[in-house]
Amino acid sequence: MRLFLGCLLFLAAGVAPAATLVVDTGDGARKLTTEALLARPDVRDIQVRGDVSYHHDAHYRAIPLKALLDGVPADAHLQFVALDGFTAEVPASLVLDGHGAEAWLAIEPEGAPWPALGTGKPSAGPFYLVWLHPDAGHVGPEQWPYQVASIRVLASPAARFPAMQPAASLPANAPARHGFALFQRNCISCHTLNGQGDAKLGPDLNIPHNPTEYLRDAMFRTLVRNPQDLRHWPQAKMPGFDSKVLSDADLDDLVAYLKHMAGRKASH
Incomplete structure (x- = not known):
């Protein structure tokens, strides 16, 4: 007491x-x-x-x-x-x-x-x-x-979450491999992929649908650069990634990774 x-x-x-x-x-x-x-x-x-x-x-x-x-x-x-x-x-x-x-x-x-x-x-x-x-x-x-x-x-995200990894058959210098590294650095804090990851803030980026399946490349780039330019939503939490953080070449590789993973969906 x-x-x-x-x-x-x-x-x-x-x-x-x-x-x-x-x-x-x-x-x-x-x-x-x-x-x-x-x-x-x-x-x-x-x-x-x-x-x-x-x-x-x-x-x-x-x-x-x-x-x-x-x-x-x-x-x-x-x-x-x-x-x-x-x-x-x-x-x-x-x-x-x-x-x-x-x-x-x-x-x-x-x-x-x-x-x-x-x-x-x-x-x-x-x-x-x-x-x-x-x-x-x-x-x-x-x-x-x-x-x-x-x-x-x-362990690294690649080791903890194997369903996020691109195909082992991809060459070491494949754009999708670099895109996976960029995903781990910039996206994994908020998004899961194929149901794997520790994030709780954003949607999964591959199931049921990958954003590259329903957004044209130009619209996806708009979403990444400034989400409010695609959908004006005052409560949105996703930050924009300018070219100082994610260069145009980096963004191309991130798109390559997501397109590659669209063909590697986990069963759900």
């Missing part, structure tokens, strides 16, 4: 419990609180130029993400899961050696929340993966997950 009353008083005072980040690098899950992370000796004040989520320069208290990944090999794969179920897939090599790009875990202080991401939206906290010099590592906008709840080391 005393504990129960204490919790009621704690909440009535308007003080939220400390946020907790779960990190599992393969040796069991660790739970790291906001307080513990901000007390680390490697915490720094950083300025992020052109923050992807806030669309302006931003300042954070943050720690270098690789400091939480001791023992993780460069060929491993990281999955970031957000509070709303959004998942982001990031190769560990990009964090451990981004060729100049630096991955930082920004930490929202208790009692000093960051600004809301928009009207009626929460902030990017409690934990947010931000980058310094992202262009050096070709870091895409889908690799800035916010509201992060957990970080896990997993």
